[in-house]
Each structure stands twice: as structure tokens, then as C-alpha cells.
Amino acid sequence: MTVAVTKTEAERALKSQFEAKFDALPGNEWVRGLRREAFAEFDREGLPTRRNEPFKYTDLRALIREVAEFSETGNMPVSETDLYDVLGVDLDELDAYRIVIIDGRFNRELSHFDRAAGLEVMPLQEVLDAPPDWFRAEFGKVNPPPGSNPVLALNTAFMTDGAVIRVAEKAVIDKPVHLISVTGSTQKIAIAHRNFVTVGAGAKITLLETYAYRRMPFAQRNAATEMIVGDGAEVHHLKYQNEGVDALHLSTWMTRIGARAKYNAFQFALGGGLARSQIYARFAGEGAQADISGAMMQFGRQHCDLTMLVDHAVPHCTSRELFKAVLDDEARGIFQGKILVRPHAQKTDAKEMARALLLSPRAEFDAKPELEIYADDVACGHGATSGEIDENMLFYLRSRGIPEDLAKTMLITAFIDEAIDLIEDEAIREAFKKISCGWLGCR
Amino acid sequence: MLEIKNLHARIEEDGTEVLRGVDLTVPTGEVHAIMGPNGSGKSTLSYVLAGRDGYEVTEGSVTWNGVDLLELEPDERAAAGVFLAFQYPMEIPGVATMTFLRAAMNAQRKARGEEELKTPEFMKIVKAAAEKLKVRPELLKRPLNVGFSGGEKKRMEILQMSLLEPGLCILDETDSGLDIDALRIVAEGVNMLRGPARSMIVITHYQRLLNYIVPDRVHVLSKGRIVRSGGKELAEELEQSGYRDFGEEAA
Ligand SMILES: Nc1ncnc2c1ncn2[C@@H]1O[C@H](COP(=O)(O)OP(=O)(O)OP(=O)(O)O)[C@@H](O)[C@H]1O
Numbered sequence: 001m002t003v004a005v006t007k008t009e010a011e012r013a014l015k016s017q018f019e020a021k022f023d024a025l026p027g028n029e030w031v032r033g034l035r036r037e038a039f040a041e042f043d044r045e046g047l048p049t050r051r052n053e054p055f056k057y058t059d060l061r062a063l064i065r066e067v068a069e070f071s072e073t074g075n076m077p078v079s080e081t082d083l084y085d086v087l088g089v090d091l092d093e094l095d096a097y098r099i100v101i102i103d104g105r106f107n108r109e110l111s112h113f114d115r116a117a118g119l120e121v122m123p124l125q126e127v128l129d130a131p132p133d134w135f136r137a138e139f140g141k142v143n144p145p146p147g148s149n150p151v152l153a154l155n156t157a158f159m160t161d162g163a164v165i166r167v168a169e170k171a172v173i174d175k176p177v178h179l180i181s182v183t184g185s186t187q188k189i190a191i192a193h194r195n196f197v198t199v200g201a202g203a204k205i206t207l208l209e210t211y212a213y214r215r216m217p218f219a220q221r222n223a224a225t226e227m228i229v230g231d232g233a234e235v236h237h238l239k240y241q242n243e244g245v246d247a248l249h250l251s252t253w254m255t256r257i258g259a260r261a262k263y264n265a266f267q268f269a270l271g272g273g274l275a276r277s278q279i280y281a282r283f284a285g286e287g288a289q290a291d292i293s294g295a296m297m298q299f300g301r302q303h304c305d306l307t308m309l310v311d312h313a314v315p316h317c318t319s320r321e322l323f324k325a326v327l328d329d330e331a332r333g334i335f336q337g338k339i340l341v342r343p344h345a346q347k348t349d350a351k352e353m354a355r356a357l358l359l360s361p362r363a364e365f366d367a368k369p370e371l372e373i374y375a376d377d378v379a380c381g382h383g384a385t386s387g388e389i390d391e392n393m394l395f396y397l398r399s400r401g402i403p404e405d406l407a408k409t410m411l412i413t414a415f416i417d418e419a420i421d422l423i424e425d426e427a428i429r430e431a432f433k434k435i436s437c438g439w440l441g442c443r
Numbered sequence: 444m445l446e447i448k449n450l451h452a453r454i455e456e457d458g459t460e461v462l463r464g465v466d467l468t469v470p471t472g473e474v475h476a477i478m479g480p481n482g483s484g485k486s487t488l489s490y491v492l493a494g495r496d497g498y499e500v501t502e503g504s505v506t507w508n509g510v511d512l513l514e515l516e517p518d519e520r521a522a523a524g525v526f527l528a529f530q531y532p533m534e535i536p537g538v539a540t541m542t543f544l545r546a547a548m549n550a551q552r553k554a555r556g557e558e559e560l561k562t563p564e565f566m567k568i569v570k571a572a573a574e575k576l577k578v579r580p581e582l583l584k585r586p587l588n589v590g591f592s593g594g595e596k597k598r599m600e601i602l603q604m605s606l607l608e609p610g611l612c613i614l615d616e617t618d619s620g621l622d623i624d625a626l627r628i629v630a631e632g633v634n635m636l637r638g639p640a641r642s643m644i645v646i647t648h649y650q651r652l653l654n655y656i657v658p659d660r661v662h663v664l665s666k667g668r669i670v671r672s673g674g675k676e677l678a679e680e681l682e683q684s685g686y687r688d689f690g691e692e693a694a
């Protein structure tokens with residue numbers, strides 16, 4: 001790894017802001033220690049360049065020119081009606097418990113989850129101020145990325161708030177939990193927030209994280225979610241990213257999956273000018289299965305990077321990954337997915353596939369699927385493809401009288417739905433399909 | 444009436460001239476068969492009529508009821524009544540057969556200024572047509588043509604044809620891949636569409652199909668030209684003698 005000799009303007013701004021805001025950030029002495037450590041880690045390397053392998057296609061040092069002011073609160077409130085506008089009818093009508101984060105702050109008024117049996121929700125800020133033992137034991141350690149990760153380090157250094165969610169053992173949460181993070185400020189602000197989720201043994205929950213904006217499309221967000229999936233638990237973990245077209249979206253998911261658990265993750269990325277999503281998932285107990293998939297639909301000059309590491313640290317686990325990208329105009333989609341099979345992880349069954357559909361000759365897809373296997377009795381596979389709409393299929397549809405635009409839409413929908421269909425929750429699946437249709441319609 | 448005059452077409456990619464002056468007139472209400480050796484240009488002719496990309500028409504004209512077909516996009520040709528039953532129908536993963544049928548039927552209705560079909564009506568029409576052609580209901584629930592057997596794909600083509608009720612039907616080797624019973628069923632389906640307002644071109648290698656779908660005329664296409672035309676007896680004659688007389692090597 002290289003050490004940047006001179007700091008960029010963005011790096012200098014981050015440092016001076018960290019020093020200026022440090023005292024006002026929440027947390028007891030232990031948390032303050034974590035923040036200092038994290039910032040020192042960031043400061044050593046600075047923003048990652050393309051020479052830093054995991055950032056090969058997303059050179060944040062070159063791409064992040066300036067850093068907005070980290071906000072304590074946005075300058076404009078966000079109302080229930082605003083949320084409707086943000087979510088659109090399909091997601092707004094989703095029958096779900098709601099946790100709402102506005103400009104990085106937990107918002108009690110817009111949240112409602114009190115009647116969910118077995119579900120405990122707290123603002124992160126309160127937990128940071130007086131962290132209980134169970135939190136101290138795990139926070140930041142659930143499944144950290146290997147080596148230093150500047151995106152996560154910045155999150156730890158600057159995090160203001162977020163949701164701490166605990167699902168009791170064997171509890172079955174009867175409705176999806178919708179964690180909605182919205183920026184509403186009309187000023188260009190930077191925010192960092194963090195969620196911490198523990199799902200007890202044998203429990204079941206569907207958690208949808210939505211990231212969106214209300215007024216101005218240019219916020220800079222750094223969000224992270226740590227999640228412990230207990231033994232035998234079943235978790236459906238989804239993300240809908242619909243930030244503004246000039247927004248910076250940095251996101252990190254760190255998940256540890258217990259024995260015999262089922263972890264189904266899906267990330268749907270539409271927004272953001274520059275989006276980098278990192279997924280780290282690790283099997284910590286035998287007999288578990290994970291399906292980590294996603295879809296991205298990008299146009300204009302959007303840049304969307306999805307980087308994933310699935311760590312088969314124990315034997316007898318199964319993982320499946322299917323990522324689909326639809327890229328128009330000059331959009332750039334990136335998929336880096338590594339499956340790591342550690343020496344003892346025999347009988348691992350892991351398969352990943354990434355496919356892109358390019359709607360324009362200037363769109364670009366970079367894929368780097370990787371297998372790193374240290375066990376000998378495993379079944380692993382990976383692949384990546386990218387191509388245009390199949391001319392023969394298009395002609396077939398048109399020869400039946402279907403106009404070109406509709407025929408294309410049908411083929412793109414078929415392509416993206418192969419991924420969306422992996423979502424088990426019917427209401428969320430159908431909402432995502434409608435969102436994808438909407439994207440195709442107004443492209 | 445379909446009128447093809449001195450049609451020359453070449454493959455855009457490499458410039459090979461495949462159609463080298465095709466002259467063919469199919470009056471409304473008639474069924475014409477086109478036979479000819481492999482590679483003589485039969486499928487190319489059907490693609491040029493349907494408007495597939497990749498061919499360049501260098502000379503000649505094609506009119507259908509006075510409309511210049513070559514000026515139209517493939518979907519406009521379909522709306523004008525042209526239907527090609529493909530020699531090799533495409534598999535389209537992820538597009539449900541019913542969704543496709545509905546989109547096709549409604550698109551053509553819309554192009555003709557008619558109202559879209561309501562769901563129950565659409566279901567009824569498809570079900571009835573599928574029963575007649577012995578298309579298993581399970582097939583309709585699958586993605587279009589995906590994993591269908593060769594014969595099932597051909598039946599699906601004829602099902603589409605009977606739903607879309609085109610004025611000009613072009614059947615490119617619909618008989619190949621069909622078992623004996625299926626051949627009869629499909630031929631019956633085609634015969635049901637035969638009528639005074641409809642023209643058909645039936646491309647085939649075998650006399651057998653023409654026993655079921657009796658043509659008004661039979662043409663031989665060789666090296667991109669119609670080299671002989673005659674009545675239905677011509678097909679029988681070809682069955683005996685092959686294409687020797689047209690300067691083609693016997694296989
Ligand atoms: N896209 C293409 N690129 C290159 N050559 C082509 C293309 N399409 C057709 N040809 C060539 O044009 C000639 C005519 O092909 P066509 O498919 O029309 O023959 P056909 O009469 O339908 O044969 P068959 O009886 O085998 O179906 C062949 O030599 C074929 O190889």
C-alpha cells in the first residue's frame with residue numbers, strides 16, 4: 001500500500017473537521033478512543049487510491065475532491081409527507097415497522113416499532129454514551145474488513161447516530177423492519193451514521209435499509225451496518241439505495257453468520273453520483289447458507305461500485321451470489337466479489353455470478369470475481385459476463401408487433417428480474433420490480 | 444397480394460449476395476410453397492420480408508397490398524399483417540409466455556387503433572387456441588420457448604400465428620422437428636387460417652407437409668432465384684428427382 005505524500009484538500013478538510021468536531025461527537029471515553037484510533041488509521045493512508053487493490057476501480061482520492069461540512073443536524077425538517085415523496089407509493093405503503101434516520105440522526109417522531117414483540121430498538125447515540133457490556137464486546141468486531149479500510153475508519157471516526165436493533169432469541173418479527181435514512185438538508189452536508197444489529201438464535205427478521213434524499217441530491221453519506229446473525233436465525237437483509245444523482249454514497253455491511261443460519265441479502269442500487277458499497281460476510285458456524293445478491297441500474301455519469309468478500313471460515317456452508325447491472329449512457333458499474341475458503345472450510349459450496357447489460361456503447365462494466373481457496377474438498381464457481389441486448393431476441397419480439405422500446409424494456413426487465421426474483425419477501429420484491437419499471441420508463 | 448420484384452439482398456457483414464433477383468407474386472387467398480436446396484436463400488427471403496437487420500436490399504421491391512414493406516420497421520410490418528413462423532424460434536429467458544402473447548396481441552391492436560384486451564378475454568382466447576393446437580397449458584406458464592422441445596417451439600409459433608391472425612403468413616420449415624401427429628395438428632391449425640383474405644408462403648423440404656397443406660403454387664428457389672414454378676405436382680416431382688435439374692449437386 002502506498003502512503004500519500006501530500007494530503008489532498010479533501011483529506012486536510014477531514015482532518016480539521018475531525019479535530020474541530022471531536023468533542024461534540026457522542027460517546028464515552030471508550031468510544032472516543034475508538035474514534036481516535038479510527039481516524040489515526042485513516043490519516044496514515046489517506047483516501048484510498050486505485051493502487052489499493054480493493055479500490056482498484058474506485059479511486060476515492062481522485063474522485064472525492066471536496067468534503068462537505070459534517071452536520072449535527074440538517075437545516076430543514078423532514079415530515080411524514082416528505083417520506084412519502086422519498087419512498088414512492090410502493091415502498092411507502094409497505095406494511096412495515098419503521099425506523100427513521102434524518103441527516104444521520106435517529107428520528108423518534110417518524111419511527112414506529114413499539115408494538116413489535118421481540119424487537120428492541122435504540123438510538124446509537126444513547127448506546128455510545130453509555131455502552132452496555134454486550135455492545136462493547138462486539139461493536140466494531142462483528143466482522144471487520146481485512147486490513148485497514150478508510151471508508152469504515154471514517155465512519156467510526158465521525159458516526160453521529162443510527163439504530164441499534166436487537167431481536168430476541170426465537171422471536172419472529174411479524175413485519176419487515178424498514179430502516180429509512182433520508183437526507184433533507186438544502187445545504188451540502190456530510191453525514192456518517194452506523195447501525196448495529198443482533199439477531200438472536202432461532203429468530204427471524206426482514207430488515208430493509210433505504211437510503212434516499214428529500215431536497216438536494218448532493219449529500220455525502222457514509223453509512224455502516226454491523227450485524228450478528230445468531231445460530232439458526234433467518235435474516236432477510238435488503239438495501240435500496242436511491243440517493244441523489246450528485247450524492248456520494250459510501251456504505252459498509254459487516255455480517256457474521258451463525259451455525260445453521262440463513263442469511264439472504266439483496267442490494268438494489270439506483271442512485272448516487274459516486275457510490276461504493278462494501279459487503280463483508282463471514283460464516284462463523286457450520287451448516288449455514290447465505291444468498292448475497294443485488295441489482296444496479298445506472299445512467300448518466302453515475303459510478304456504482306459493489307465490492308464483496310464472503311469468508312467461508314468454517315466447513316459445510318453454502319453461499320450464492322448473483323449480481324446484475326443495467327448500465328446506460330456513460331454509467332460505470334463495478335463488481336468485485338471475492339470468495340475466500342479457509343483451510344478447514346471443507347464441503348464449502350460457493351458460487352458467484354455477475355452479469356451486466358450495457359444499453360449504451362459508452363457504458364462500462366468492470367468485474368473482478370475471485371476465488372481464493374485453501375481447502376481441497378469444495379465446490380466453487382464464479383463468472384462474469386457483459387453484453388448488449390440480444391439482437392435476435394429483440395427481432396423476435398418486434399416481429400410479433402411489439403414496438404422496439406417496449407421490446408427492449410421487456411428484455412431488460414427479464415434480465416434484472418432474475419436477480420430481484422431472489423427476494424423472498426413478496427411485497428418488497430414487487431416494490432423493487434415497480435421501481436425498476438419506473439427507472440426503465442423515465443430513463 | 445404480395446408482390447416481390449427483382450429482389451436482390453446481401454449480407455451486410457460480408458457483402459455476400461444471397462437473393463439474386465427474386466420474382467414472386469402471391470395473390471390474396473393463395474398458399475404458395477417454396478422449396479429448394481439448403482443454403483439457397485429461403486430463410487434469408489423470409490427474414491428480408493419480416494425486416495430483420497443484417498441484410499441490405501440492393502435492388503427490387505416488396506409490396507404487400509400496395510404497401511412498401513421494405514420501408515417499415517419489423518413491428519410495423521407485423522402490424523401490417525406480416526407474420527414469420529421462424530425456422531429456429533428464439534428462447535427468451537425471463538419473459539413469461541403469457542406476458543409476451545399479451546404484449547404482442549395488444550401492441551397490434553393498438554397499432555390498428557383497437558382497444559386492449561381485458562385479462563379474462565385474453566385468457567379465454569389463448570386457452571381456446573392452445574387447446575386446438577394441443578399446446579400443453581404448462582408450456583404457457585414457462586418463459587417463452589425456454590427449454591421447449593423442437594416440436595413444442597414450432598407449435599408455439601403456430602399458436603402465435605392463430606392468435607395474431609396475420610394477413611401474410613410465412614412458415615419457414617415449420618414441419619421440421621414435428622412428429623407425425625404434431626404435423627397433422629399444426630397443418631390443421633394452418634388450414635383453419637386459410638381463407639380468401641390471407642396469403643401464405645410455406646417453406647419446406649418435404650412433400651409430406653404439402654399433403655396436408657395443399658398449395659396453390661410451388662416454387663423452387665435455387666441460388667437466390669425462383670428457377671421454376673408449378674402446381675402441387677411439382678413438389679411430387681422434386682421428391683423423385685431432387686434438385687439435379689437446377690444445377691445443384693445431389694446431397
Ligand atoms: N448472417 C449471415 N452471415 C453469413 N452468411 C449468411 C447469413 N445468413 C445467411 N447466410 C448464408 O446465405 C445462404 C442462404 O442461407 P439461408 O439460411 O437463407 O438458406 P436456406 O435456403 O434457408 O437453407 P436451409 O434449407 O438449410 O434452411 C447460406 O449460404 C448461408 O450460409
Ligand SMILES: [Mg+2]
Nearest residue numbers: 485486487530
Ligand atoms: Mg432456412
